[in-house]
Amino acid sequence: MKTAKTVMEVRSYVKTWKAEGKTIGLVPTMGFLHQGHGSLIKKAVEENDIVIVSDFVNPIQFGPGEDLESYPRDFEADKKLCERLGADLIFHPEPEEMYDKPCTAVDMTVLSDGLCGSKRPGHFRGVCTVVSKLFNITKADRAYFGQKDAQQLFIIKKMVADLNFDIEIVGCPIIREEDGLAMSSRNSYLSEEERKAALCLYKAVKRGMEIITKNMPAATLIEAMTAVIENEPMARIDYISVVDLEELKELKSIDKPALVAMAVYIGKTRLIDNFLYEL
Numbered sequence: 572m573k574t575a576k577t578v579m580e581v582r583s584y585v586k587t588w589k590a591e592g593k594t595i596g597l598v599p600t601m602g603f604l605h606q607g608h609g610s611l612i613k614k615a616v617e618e619n620d621i622v623i624v625s626d627f628v629n630p631i632q633f634g635p636g637e638d639l640e641s642y643p644r645d646f647e648a649d650k651k652l653c654e655r656l657g658a659d660l661i662f663h664p665e666p667e668e669m670y671d672k673p674c675t676a677v678d679m680t681v682l683s684d685g686l687c688g689s690k691r692p693g694h695f696r697g698v699c700t701v702v703s704k705l706f707n708i709t710k711a712d713r714a715y716f717g718q719k720d721a722q723q724l725f726i727i728k729k730m731v732a733d734l735n736f737d738i739e740i741v742g743c744p745i746i747r748e749e750d751g752l753a754m755s756s757r758n759s760y761l762s763e764e765e766r767k768a769a770l771c772l773y774k775a776v777k778r779g780m781e782i783i784t785k786n787m788p789a790a791t792l793i794e795a796m797t798a799v800i801e802n803e804p805m806a807r808i809d810y811i812s813v814v815d816l817e818e819l820k821e822l823k824s825i826d827k828p829a830l831v832a833m834a835v836y837i838g839k840t841r842l843i844d845n846f847l848y849e850l
């Protein structure tokens with residue numbers, strides 16, 4: 572497996588692969604890889620001749636006071652996992668390589684207004700900008716994103732359609748720990764006690780999936796899920812929302828396919844989880 576730190580290196584590998592007629596799959600990540608990332612890499616390896624994993628803690632998607640500095644990093648372990656899963660190239664640039672006093676950004680309206688977008692202003696602008704750059708740098712045929720970050724997946728699909736990127740976006744299911752907690756690099760922040768408390772997110776998802784029915788009021792669903800979280804003293808709800816799948820607008824009643832998404836603080840750690848309801 573190759574490692575690249577510069578855009579020029581990636582471009583030169585990509586040029587050779589393209590000349591050989593090879594298809595390229597891209598897995599964008601912020602590193603500190605776990606089996607959730609691994610599932611994306613495996614799928615990319617199955618479906619493409621070449622797999623590029625980007626491993627970059629993207630500074631412009633973090634807001635002031637967020638965890639950019641403390642975000643966990645372990646590039647050596649990431650390299651091992653990528654190599655073991657059959658990736659061909661890991662792209663690990665420094666922030667200066669990606670951003671040289673930029674004047675340009677890719678922004679999104681409507682889909683980024685609610686859910687995490689309303690809680691983290693500028694976050695999806697940072698995500699759309701870095702993902703656009705990665706699409707241009709790697710010239711990938713397919714890119715793999717997790718359903719865990721459901722709003723991000725919707726936004727990237729819409730960005731690709733709106734801006735005519737010539738790439739297929741592949742969504743991949745949420746990978747969970749044995750007890751149900753969605754895998755996340757941020758789980759490493761949790762103390763032993765917090766790790767136990769964090770299970771309330773999955774409990775709330777399960778409760779939601781059990782009781783959701785067509786045409787029920789969204790408020791009833793949110794109340795039931797809120798009660799599960801509030802039963803855990805270490806947890807503080809950032810939001811629990813039920814939105815449609817076209818514009819990610821709040822639904823009053825579950826009368827169409829819906830995304831039920833939440834963000835919950837466990838101590839200082841903000842975790843997310845979600846499920847889809849297809850009617």
Ligand code: AMP
Nearest residue numbers: 600601602607716717719720745746754
């Ligand atoms: P991150 O490194 O957190 O930015 O995540 C990189 C990619 O991995 C994103 O597309 C995430 O949605 C995906 N991902 C992270 N955690 C999981 C998980 N538990 N299951 C599936 N995909 C995940």
